[in-house]
Amino acid sequence: MKATGRVSLVGAGPGDPELLTLKALRAIESAGAVVYDRLVADEIVRLIPAGVPRFYAGKSCKHKAMTQDEINDLLVKLAKLGHHVVRLKGGDSLLFGRGGEEALELVKHHIPFEIVPGITSAQGCASYAGIPLTHRGLATGVRYITGHRTADENAEIPLELNWDSLADPDTTLVVYMGLANLGVITQKLMEHGLPASTPAAAIQQGTTHEQRVLVASLDTLAVKVREAVFEAPTLLIIGKVVSLAAQLDWYMLQPADVDDFFSKNVMQL
Numbered sequence: 206m207k208a209t210g211r212v213s214l215v216g217a218g219p220g221d222p223e224l225l226t227l228k229a230l231r232a233i234e235s236a237g238a239v240v241y242d243r244l245v246a247d248e249i250v251r252l253i254p255a256g257v258p259r260f261y262a263g264k265s266c267k268h269k270a271m272t273q274d275e276i277n278d279l280l281v282k283l284a285k286l287g288h289h290v291v292r293l294k295g296g297d298s299l300l301f302g303r304g305g306e307e308a309l310e311l312v313k314h315h316i317p318f319e320i321v322p323g324i325t326s327a328q329g330c331a332s333y334a335g336i337p338l339t340h341r342g343l344a345t346g347v348r349y350i351t352g353h354r355t356a357d358e359n360a361e362i363p364l365e366l367n368w369d370s371l372a373d374p375d376t377t378l379v380v381y382m383g384l385a386n387l388g389v390i391t392q393k394l395m396e397h398g399l400p401a402s403t404p405a406a407a408i409q410q411g412t413t414h415e416q417r418v419l420v421a422s423l424d425t426l427a428v429k430v431r432e433a434v435f436e437a438p439t440l441l442i443i444g445k446v447v448s449l450a451a452q453l454d455w456y457m458l459q460p461a462d463v464d465d466f467f468s469k470n471v472m473q474l
């Protein structure tokens with residue numbers, strides 16, 4: 206009988222393949238089988254050595270190539286066949302990635318595993334949009350929340366969040382999976398006291414060559430995002446720190462604009 210293999214739960218980062226950690230790269234290079242999600246960048250999937258079996262788990266909010274139970278079963282089955290299984294997920298596996306549930310399933314089946322952290326999209330998108338998530342005088346903390354909830358596979362449940370505590374002008378709010386409920390989210394935050402003028406941003410496909418950033422205010426974000434036809438994956442950042450993007454937006458800068466950028470920003474400092 207073959208010895209049981211092991212599973213590496215690996216965060217692949219938000220999109221730019223260069224944001225993969227060395228530990229993640231080494232796990233991919235030594236994989237005997239890979240199970241990967243929709244949000245894993247194609248360039249990263251191409252790092253899987255030729256001939257290594259790969260399984261597309263294809264998770265997104267609405268469409269699932271496999272159910273979570275099927276994914277769990279596949280990980281267990283591949284590991285029991287003796288493989289080093291790499292479970293690749295976008296961002297960090299343990300942030301809105303159900304990595305914890307998969308790890309618990311491995312524990313249940315006595316399968317050894319490791320967890321390799323990835324750069325979560327909040328950090329990747331914020332950095333590539335020039336938005337410090339905390340900043341002296343603007344935000345003393347940051348909260349990551351989900352803007353979409355499902356009871357089980359595909360069954361949506363209403364977004365019941367503690368809006369009073371979320372509407373804190375001194376804390377940056379990062380909303381994952383918030384696009385479909387953007388109107389509700391901004392409305393609730395205003396109803397619970399967050400000023401309508403609070404700067405707010407939507408970032409689509411952050412850290413990739415397709416990155417789009419839209420900066421608005423809390424009361425205009427939903428309309429502007431709809432007009433600009435933003436699509437998943439999109440992350441929302443709400444808070445005073447978003448105002449810094451006007452000065453720190455380095456990634457979208459074209460080489461021809463660099464002189465202009467510095468003269469404008471130095472004048473504002």
Ligand SMILES: C[S@@+](CC[C@H](N)C(=O)[O-])C[C@H]1O[C@@H](n2cnc3c(N)ncnc32)[C@H](O)[C@@H]1O
Pocket residue numbers: 219220244294295296297298299300301302324325326327330380381382383408409410411412413437438439440441
């Ligand atoms: C199921 S959650 C997975 C989050 C992931 N585990 C992480 O740590 O980033 C998917 C959501 O993450 C956000 N997201 C992931 N990658 C993104 C990217 N490159 N740009 C913008 N948002 C992204 C979007 O809000 C998307 O709906």
